[in-house]
Structure formats: C-alpha cells, structure tokens
Amino acid sequence: MRVLGVDPGLTRCGVGVVEGVAGRPLTMLGVGVVRTPAGADLGHRLVVLEQGLEQWLEEHRPEYVAVERVFSQHNVRTVMGTAQASAVALLCASRRGIPVALHTPSEVKAAVTGSGRADKAQVGAMVTRLLRLAAPPKPADAADALALAICHIWRAPAQNRLQQAVALHATKGRTA
Amino acid sequence: MRVLGVDPGLTRCGVGVVEGVAGRPLTMLGVGVVRTPAGADLGHRLVVLEQGLEQWLEEHRPEYVAVERVFSQHNVRTVMGTAQASAVALLCASRRGIPVALHTPSEVKAAVTGSGRADKAQVGAMVTRLLRLAAPPKPADAADALALAICHIWRAPAQNRLQQAVALHATKGRTA
Numbered sequence: 220m221r222v223l224g225v226d227p228g229l230t231r232c233g234v235g236v237v238e239g240v241a242g243r244p245l246t247m248l249g250v251g252v253v254r255t256p257a258g259a260d261l262g263h264r265l266v267v268l269e270q271g272l273e274q275w276l277e278e279h280r281p282e283y284v285a286v287e288r289v290f291s292q293h294n295v296r297t298v299m300g301t302a303q304a305s306a307v308a309l310l311c312a313s314r315r316g317i318p319v320a321l322h323t324p325s326e327v328k329a330a331v332t333g334s335g336r337a338d339k340a341q342v343g344a345m346v347t348r349l350l351r352l353a354a355p356p357k358p359a360d361a362a363d364a365l366a367l368a369i370c371h372i373w374r375a376p377a378q379n380r381l382q383q384a385v386a387l388h389a390t391k392g393r394t395a
Numbered sequence: 396m397r398v399l400g401v402d403p404g405l406t407r408c409g410v411g412v413v414e415g416v417a418g419r420p421l422t423m424l425g426v427g428v429v430r431t432p433a434g435a436d437l438g439h440r441l442v443v444l445e446q447g448l449e450q451w452l453e454e455h456r457p458e459y460v461a462v463e464r465v466f467s468q469h470n471v472r473t474v475m476g477t478a479q480a481s482a483v484a485l486l487c488a489s490r491r492g493i494p495v496a497l498h499t500p501s502e503v504k505a506a507v508t509g510s511g512r513a514d515k516a517q518v519g520a521m522v523t524r525l526l527r528l529a530a531p532p533k534p535a536d537a538a539d540a541l542a543l544a545i546c547h548i549w550r551a552p553a554q555n556r557l558q559q560a561v562a563l564h565a566t567k568g569r570t571a
Contacts, residue, residue: 304482310483313438
C-alpha cells in the first residue's frame with residue numbers, strides 16, 4: 220500500500236510518501252514541503268500549491284491520499300488557510316480517482332506514539348524510528364505528513380477487520 | 396467590465412455574470428447555481444464544483460471574478476465547506492490568470508441596497524431592479540452572486556479614485 224500523507228497549510232504544506240502494510244517494516248519513498256509565497260494573493264498561493272501537489276502525485280502515484288482533518292478550535296485565520304489548502308489536496312487526489320481519507324491530529328498521534336496527546340517531538344521521534352531514518356524529518360509539517368501516511372496504513376486493516384466482524388456478527392445473528 | 400460573482404458553497408454555489416461600468420445600466424449575462432451531491436465525499440464534491448465553475452468561466456470569459464469573503468462567525472461545519480468551496484473558485488480563476496477580488500457580505504449589501512445590514516429579500520429586490528429582471532433570481536445564492544458582481548463593478552472605480560486622490564495628495568505634498 221502506497222500512501223501520500225498531506226499536512227495541509229498555505230505557507231508550508233507537508234507531504235510524505237510511505238509504502239508498506241500493517242505488521243511489516245515501512246519504507247519512506249519521499250518527504251518534503253510545498254511552500255507558497257506568504258505575500259502573494261490567495262488565488263496565486265492555491266495555484267502554486269496545486270502545482271506542487273500535482274508533482275508529488277505524478278512522481279509517486281500513491282494508491283491512497285491521507286489528509287489531516289481540519290478543525291476550527293485554533294486561530295481563525297490559520298484555520299481558513301488550512302481548510303483552503305486541504306481543499307486543494309482533496310481536489311487533486313479526487314480528480315485522479317485516488318481515494319482520500321481524513322484523519323484527525325489525535326488519531327495520527329495515537330497511531331504512531333500510542334497517545335493522542337503526544338507532542339511534535341514525540342511524533343517526530345517515532346516517525347524517525349518507524350521509517351528507520353537517520354534523523355527526524357524537518358520541518359515538523361514534513362514529519363506530520365509521514366505520520367499521516369503511517370496512520371493510514373495501520374488504520375486501514377483495523378477498519379477492514381471491524382467491518383468483517385460486524386458482517387460476521389450480522390451473519391451469526393441471522394443463523395442463530 | 397465583465398464580472399463573474401461567486402457565492403461559495405458546497406451544496407449550492409451561486410454564480411452570476413454581470414457586464415457594465417459604474418454609472419451606466421448593468422446587464423446580466425447569466426445566473427445559476429452549481430450544486431454538488433450532499434451525500435458524496437468531500438473530494439468528489441470539490442471536483443464537481445470545479446467542473447461546474449470551469450464551465451461558467453469557459454462560457455462567459457469574465458475579466459474579473461468576485462468571491463464572497465468567508466468569515467468564521469457562523470456555524471463551524473458550514474464555514475469549513477464555504478472556505479473549501481471558495482478555495483476552488485479562487486483556484487479556477489487564478490489558474491486562468493483572472494484577477495479575483497474578495498468582498499465581505501456587508502460590503503455587498505451596502506453596495507446594492509445602501510445598508511450593510513440589509514436582508515436577503517432587500518438584496519434580491521435591488522438586484523432585480525438594477526439588472527431590470529422580471530423577478531428576483533432564485534435561489535438566494537444566485538441573487539447573492541449577482542450582487543457580488545454588481546458590487547465589484549461599482550467598487551472598482553471608487554478604489555481607483557481613492558488611489559488617484561492619494562497619489563495626487565502625495566504629489567502636492569512634495570511640491571508645497
């Protein structure tokens with residue numbers, strides 16, 4: 220399973236590609252940040268972001284895209300930019316017919332560290348260990364994008380098992 | 396000046412094209428709504444919206460696009476959808492090199508009714524009068540899109556005059 224994780228943002232949009240299946244060592248295929256000029260108008264920044272994400276999709280051909288789910292408990296201005304950046308990521312993936320999953324920050328932290336309230340350093344440390352990297356990816360947005368991709372690889376089979384269990388239970392209910 | 400007004404939304408995105416200059420009667424060239432299926436996943440809805448807006452841009456070739464500026468004082472879920480829909484509008488216009496202006500709801504209301512706190516009915520009535528239509532455009536999102544386009548046509552020269560006045564004042568200051 221090859222997953223592109225996207226930590227949406229206008230100034231820095233983290234991107235990371237991870238390949239693997241749950242229960243086996245994972246491989247990092249790429250990590251980086253798409254930046255857009257802070258002084259430019261919003262429309263131009265969204266175009267630059269679209270071009271950047273298209274390059275990542277084109278080069279790595281992921282089977283899934285995992286995007287951080289945006290909440291609005293944070294600063295209002297930041298949330299708007301994040302929501303708009305995530306819209307571009309969703310659009311680029313869906314336009315290519317690639318399934319997109321949204322994961323919350325606490326789901327991602329829980330997946331890679333065991334705690335939904337882990338800090339940036341802890342997430343960075345676990346991403347480094349799980350992908351057997353020499354050093355934590357920088358900036359934090361890039362590490363977060365890798366954590367999103369790992370989270371998606373690990374959650375996908377759990378979600379499948381849950382669906383199978385529900386289906387089995389339904390069958391048993393009918394045959395009992 | 397030909398302007399496409401966009402009232403961003405995921406369920407209904409209002410679009411309206413108005414041609415004219417300030418101080419002359421205005422002409423409506425088109426009005427409508429781009430709808431996306433409420434039950435579909437977000438990525439698919441953004442793709443449908445992109446295709447719909449592309450059709451409007453392709454058919455009417457506006458020189459300017461005016462989009463409602465999104466605020467977050469409303470319902471959180473709605474604001475996210477509105478921010479993401481506006482991102483698609485900004486992206487489509489900017490990708491074609493069309494300048495995009497953002498106007499707040501109160502700027503639009505003030506432009507067409509004289510009051511920044513006018514209600515939907517008042518905006519609809521003034522849009523109908525200013526564009527010499529037989530009846531108010533429905534739904535309200537379509538009327539709002541036309542109001543945005545009218546607002547842009549009327550505010551553009553005012554902004555230019557302001558810039559000229561500032562420039563003149565600066566020149567006088569130097570020669571005094």
